Amino acid sequence: MPATATVREQFEQTGYVISSGLFSADEVAFFRSYFTEMRDRGGDGWAEGGIDFESPDPLRAYPRLLQPHRGDKVAMDFMLDPRLQPILTDICGETPFAVQTMVYFKSPGSRGQALHQDQRYLRCEPGTCMAAWLALDDCDEENGCMYVVLGSQNLPMICPEVADQEESWGADYIPPPQGMEAVPAIMKAGDVLFFNGSLIHGSGKNRSATRFRRTLIAHYIAAECDKVAHYYFPVYRFDGSTVDDGLSANPWGGGPCGIPRIVDGDTIYEMVGSIEEARAAH
Numbered sequence: 001m002p003a004t005a006t007v008r009e010q011f012e013q014t015g016y017v018i019s020s021g022l023f024s025a026d027e028v029a030f031f032r033s034y035f036t037e038m039r040d041r042g043g044d045g046w047a048e049g050g051i052d053f054e055s056p057d058p059l060r061a062y063p064r065l066l067q068p069h070r071g072d073k074v075a076m077d078f079m080l081d082p083r084l085q086p087i088l089t090d091i092c093g094e095t096p097f098a099v100q101t102m103v104y105f106k107s108p109g110s111r112g113q114a115l116h117q118d119q120r121y122l123r124c125e126p127g128t129c130m131a132a133w134l135a136l137d138d139c140d141e142e143n144g145c146m147y148v149v150l151g152s153q154n155l156p157m158i159c160p161e162v163a164d165q166e167e168s169w170g171a172d173y174i175p176p177p178q179g180m181e182a183v184p185a186i187m188k189a190g191d192v193l194f195f196n197g198s199l200i201h202g203s204g205k206n207r208s209a210t211r212f213r214r215t216l217i218a219h220y221i222a223a224e225c226d227k228v229a230h231y232y233f234p235v236y237r238f239d240g241s242t243v244d245d246g247l248s249a250n251p252w253g254g255g256p257c258g259i260p261r262i263v264d265g266d267t268i269y270e271m272v273g274s275i276e277e278a279r280a281a282h
């Protein structure tokens with residue numbers, strides 16, 4: 001999909017954009033084997049919590065790779081790919097900065113990540129973060145595709161509830177606000193899903209006995225941000241240079257966030273100081 005007003009219009013209406021076939025079949029086949037070989041030799045230091053090849057929990061045998069771009073050129077080149085930049089720029093209004101890469105293998109039987117908002121973790125201010133989520137396998141409800149809550153892209157940070165650990169490896173769960181629904185993002189390998197840090201999204205369990213649901217993800221922060229959580233440094237421009245000037249580590253931890261209340265049929269958010277306060281109020 002070209003970087004036209006249509007991209008922005010679609011984003012403004014639904015909160016996400018899927019660019020179909022942005023990466024070729026050969027490119028995704030390369031990414032699949034490249035990162036699988038990295039996992040098979042122990043993860044090169046990027047596997048979250050290390051790899052337990054014998055574990056009955058598929059997530060321990062195939063953990064996420066976190067921040068491989070910090071030492072791996074393939075991951076860095078993906079994050080700064082010139083095909084991603086114009087689409088991100090069109091959605092954000094200005095070219096964002098790059099801060100994160102992740103690889104999820106989501107092998108058969110793996111739990112998903114319950115509905116959440118990325119901004120809770122990246123904490124860039126002012127403005128928000130953006131994700132480019134490249135499908136490395138065809139994905140649907142069976143193998144744990146992404147779900148997006150339509151129209152949630154302008155919501156404040158909502159206090160998460162506790163996720164069902166049978167279904168999700170993540171602790172947080174944000175139920176879709178009244179009147180909004182989570183819809184599956186059915187994608188082909190090579191498609192890229194773009195969404196911002198407010199969009200409520202997540203994924204279900206991989207219920208297939210044989211199919212992986214691999215993804216290569218990059219995260220960005222709006223050019224206007226002057227703070228981002230410490231974990232996301234160094235921050236990169238699309239030319240590969242780093243942007244540490246003018247950016248500081250956001251010390252804000254845990255809150256504030258909003259508790260949904262229905263008033264005259266509309267959802268409003270009552271802001272509180274922390275998730276703990278919100279959980280106590282439920």
Ligand SMILES: O=C(O)CCC(=O)C(=O)O
Binds near residue numbers: 104113203
């Ligand atoms: O790929 C997934 O299962 C979840 C990824 C996700 O929610 C994220 O990157 O924020």
